[in-house]
Amino acid sequence: MSAPPFVELRGLRKTFGSKRVLDGVDLRVETGSVFTILGGSGSGKSVTLKHIIGLLRPDAGEVWIEGTNATDFSESQWVEIRRRFGYVFQGAALFDSLSVYENVAYPLREHLEWPEAQIAERVAESLAAVGLPGVERMLPAELSGGMRKRVGVARAVALHPKAILYDEPTTGLDPANSRRIGQLILRLKRSLDVTSVVVTHDLELCFAISDRIALLQDGRMIVEGTPDVLRASTHPAVHEFMHGGTEAEPVEEEAAHGS
Ligand SMILES: Nc1ncnc2c1ncn2[C@@H]1O[C@H](COP(=O)(O)OP(=O)(O)O)[C@@H](O)[C@H]1O
């Protein structure tokens, strides 16, 4: 028997007030693969990611994780599920008042009762993995936008998760830093068999890293397939998304806003 997908969403529906955001989302992310969700601003990409780790609960439909139906899990059961995931939040979202060290140590302190020396070792390893060795004592405000994003990835990998969710990991980054993030996602896949779900507007990133791609529009994954399938698609929405008409993402400010 083949392994179940790492993540499977079946007929997911979610409405906020009178606004229907997800209207039957189906998704299968195979273990060890990179799956990218494309879609315009406000199409429900972040909402979809939050359902995968139980931060939002669906109105209807099912969330399956590694072959288990987690839809009706209690909060404490979701805590155990979340331990398998790293999450790179939109905008990196570091704690501005905490050092880089404390930011990366955060999930370790939350989930494990490790002695400080072991935490320090894992923080150093995680920062080295994103190409930022030795920045532990710096504050987020002292880092460039690209470095902050990479610290966000270091925090997500610190627990050695089986899967990582990336919400717009390259937004606001220059092309060199964007490529570095893409290389990192691929390195984690190849060396550690990490499963990745990536939400992005960045087509270059998408086609460089993805095993499969889906386009979210009007609450559904209207097209899903390999990069070649997406490139060759004649679906008007795909054409529109790939050849203009999508709104530009605001470029993130380089200076950190104090908190
Ligand atoms: N917690 C929430 N409460 C109410 N509305 C929300 C909530 N989260 C998201 N939304 C709405 O759902 C829609 C999709 O949001 P989101 O998934 O963040 O879009 P994006 O595709 O840009 O990530 C937006 O209209 C947003 O305002």
Ligand SMILES: [Mg+2]
């Ligand atoms: Mg979003």
